[in-house]
Amino acid sequence: MSNNGRSRRQYLTTIGGTAVTLSVAGCASDTGSNGGAETQAVTAGTAPGFPPFEMKEDGELVGFDVDLLEAVIGQTDYTLSGWEEFEFDSLIPALTNNNIDVIAAGMTINDDRDQAIDFTDPYYTSNQAVVVRSDGEFSPESLSNLADRQIGAQSGTTGESVVDDELVGSEITESQYSAYGNYVLAIEDLENGNTDAVMIDVPVAETFAANRPVEVAFVYETDEAFGFGLRSNADDLTSSLNSGLSTVQDDGTYEELTAEWFAE
Template identity: 30%
Template sequence: MKKLLLSVLLGSAIAASSAASAATILVGTDAGLAPFEFKDPKTNEIVGFDIDLITAIAKAVGDEAKIQNMQFAGLIPALQSNMVDVGAAAITITPERQKQVLFTDPYYDVGLVMVIQKKNEDKFKTLKDMEGKRICAQIGSTGSILASTVKGATVANFDQIGEAFMELKMNGCDSVMVDKTVTLYYLTKHNDKDILMVPHVYNPKQNGFAVAKNNKALLDKLNKGLKIIKENGEYDKIYEKWLGKKPDAQQK
């Protein structure tokens, strides 16, 4: 009887210790970039590739991810002021951003494309054709940064990329600079025949989760979790759920 009681007490102590060591990771995202992060129209819950991924990473290291929605442009300032612990919003790793925050190991390859109205298919074929034109993008995005380098172009920035697509459809701009995966998902879901994606990919880079410069411990923990879910197959399951079968390049 004493042995049984000791066993129960020991088990309770271990469980309590485990619960005490678990942490809640506050994750900032911008739920307007399907399929990476967006609000489910039926439940209003924030879902997507990044959301499932960061949740699985946190779970793999014994923690819990709590998602907080905010504007994309506010993510890095929120990390720097410790309002959130992690930025998970299809954030492209760039030298400029690496000066402001730390990035995890890359988890997805990305590239920018130009989206135009179908009626301009023969008129706008390259970024050079956008010289002196009006380009829409999401504020703070790499698409906006690239658009700002086009000679004589006027860049219209929006909080949500869906607003940029709408502006294009209403003849408010000549093109939208946006991530290729986001574009493919949008075109598939909306069956929009008035706009099309110019196939050339600009600025191929990689996405990573971001943390504050002084939070190396969390960075190491996230990288550990990412490695675990890649090795146990969870990453592949999440990838296929949101993005379809992985191309060979993504399997490396």
């Protein structure tokens, strides 16, 4: 999605955010001083290929989640040392193995994930969309219309859960479902005719529809909430991010970011 001619770093400067180097690896130390000259550094993890939340533009990691987390951390006593990139279903293992300290990847808060990690307060709500080719003859209006079709979704996402729970075994066979490491690959396969439809979060579907020959056929309501993921023992960091999130929601930064990244 266009950033209205401004770079992400220029935009962050206008809202008081902090730009970071994207190639720094490693996780934060648990030691540091609160309120002193030193601050604790955290490493963030994400999964590019989920526009407008996180994607690569000219080799740079950009997106709503990137800007929002940087703005939130800028309101805390922590600093952001850098970003690490993974496939979506590798993010929670990376977090629990201490390779990263926070997940910012449009991750839905659900019971299964909540057993492995903690989440901040929700920062975005979404539903699922079924995307098809714009020039195709396939125009489904409900899940039942997807019967015997080749369906795609990103591995480890809510979209995949909907396909598994609602379609596989009843409307489609396991061989009619294709899992992808990211949604860019899924949409490319859709464009090339290798799949008939892709299950994807609504704002991401709308971004693809604005830039590629695909369209949203219908929306399947899931009322899911996105949160930043953290280790279950990181109570101080969780509390700080919740406080920072509240601040950027109250001071207008969140509204500016949503207008920037989700503008029609």
